[in-house]
Amino acid sequence: MSRDLHLSRDVQAELDAHLPMDGRSFALAFSGGGDSLALLSRLKDHPGLKAVLHVDHGLREVSELEAQIATTLAQSLGHELVVLRWTPDGPASGLQEKARRARYGLMGHYCRDHAIETLVTAHHADDQAETVLMRVKRVSGWRGAAGMRVSRYAPVWPELADVTLCRPMLGVSRGRLRESLGTLDPIEDVSNVDTRFTRVQVRQELARNSTLKTDMLSLATAMAQGLAAETDRIKAELDGYHLTHEGLLSIPRLLSAPALALVAPIVGGQSGPADRRRIVEKLALLEAGDHIAIGQGCMGQWDGEILTLSRDLVALTGRRDRRLAATAVPIVISEKPTIWDGRFLVSGSAGQLHPERRGNHVGFRIHYGRNVQVKNLVQDRLQAALTGS
Incomplete structure (x- = not known):
């Protein structure tokens, strides 16, 4: 595959192809660095851009100053910057991943509160090559080598x-994207040259070997095609499934390991997919007719005709050894949408939501509710997973 196929695509053509259409709104993640600044310069007059979001992680002494600079940069392009702040707590181990989840958590919360459906980032082809090489080095398997998708529903759950x-910029090189910077002066993040971080080490390795970058992008394309084919097979397996308003799923066949690994965390309200090696072991128990914990917050039972998947009752009762407390807890309903048990989005003018046991399933009931809306996120995630979006 030629280098130009991945790294010389027209920026505007990619934006036109991938940004939300039909008047749907989106927010832009904006660090003030060269990539996000170049993207904002392109999108500053786009009618769908409703918010420009910056996360101050508080991890460096200069983070507050960078937020101020980012505010000035956004204003120079006609947008008021929304600064979201995170205060790190707990052990310092895994700080990069904690900061990443916090960043998406803050921006996701803002988008839900303001009815914004899409969050746009400035990830580009060089980022994709770095991600794929990192996953190859971690032996993440062929699915991990597919890299990032241009558009994906709630990839951080x-x-x-x-x-x-x-x-939208995954098909564009860093250099091509930054051509639109002009005289704009971006923030330079010193962590981008800190070789203590794996991504920086990988970035330097790719910079020394342009052929490796092309190889990683070609690998991602090939593996993405494999993922699409697997998704089609799983979609066929799940044909005829039934999902209740409380998230109980039934299907008239015993699923394969890849299909069960995909569906189990969705029904269980967890991130996923599940460990496929463990899923193979669980399938043998299911085939024997046992009611078992599949993992990822999901229970399952196969009666020879119907496979039933439900939320693990541990969410309601906690573990017997008390090492894991109940996670499905009552909530006060408010106008701001609240995620409950990783499976529902709840909002309303008044009321309370209480979890309840429904046989071997975790259900819920509403007390004193007014104008209550309960959105089934299990359905949304299933639909997105089966369409590859």
């Missing part, structure tokens, strides 16, 4: 629940 993450 539940932080981005009810929000689609759009990366």
Whole structure:
């Protein structure tokens, strides 16, 4: 595959092809760095752009100053910057991943509160090559080598629940994207050259070997085609499934390991997919007719005719050894949408939601509710997973 196929696409053509259409709104994740600044310069007059979001992680002494600079940069392009702040707590281990989840959590919360369906980021082809190489080094399997998708519903769960993450620049190189910077002076993040971070090490390795970058992008394309084919097979397996308003799923056949690995965390309200090696072991128990914990918050039972998948009752009762408390807890309903148990988005002018046991399933009931809306996120996630979006 030629280098130009991935790295020389027209920026505007990619934006036109991938940004939300039909008047739908979107928010832009904006660090003030060269990539997001270049993208904002392109999108500053787009009618769908409703918010420009910056997250101050508070991890460096200069983070507040960078937020101020980012505010000035956004204003120079005609947009008021929304600064969202995170205060790190707990152990310092895994800080990069915690910061990433916090970043998406804050932006996802803002989007839900303001009825914004899509969050746009400035990830580009060079980022894609870095991601694929990192996953190859971690032996993440062929699915991990497919890299990032241009558009995907809530890839960070539940932080981005009810929000689609759009990366319209994945087919464009960093250099091509930054051509639109002109005289704009972006923020330079010193962590981008800190070789203690794996991504920086990988970035430097790719910079030394342009052929490797092309190979990683070609690998991602091939593996993405494999993922699409697998999704089609799983969609066929799930033909005829029934999902109740409380998230109980039934299907008239025993699913394959890939299909069960995809569906189990969705029914269980967890991130996923599940570990496929463990799923193979669970399938043998299901085939024997046992009612078992599949993992990822999901229970399952196969009676020879119907496979039933439901939320694990541990969410309601906690573990017997008390090492895991109940997670499906009552909530006060408010006008701001609240994610409940990783499976529903609840809002209304008044009321309370209480979890309840329904046989071997976790259900819920509404007390004193007014104008209550309960959106079934299990359905949304299933639909997105089966369409590859």
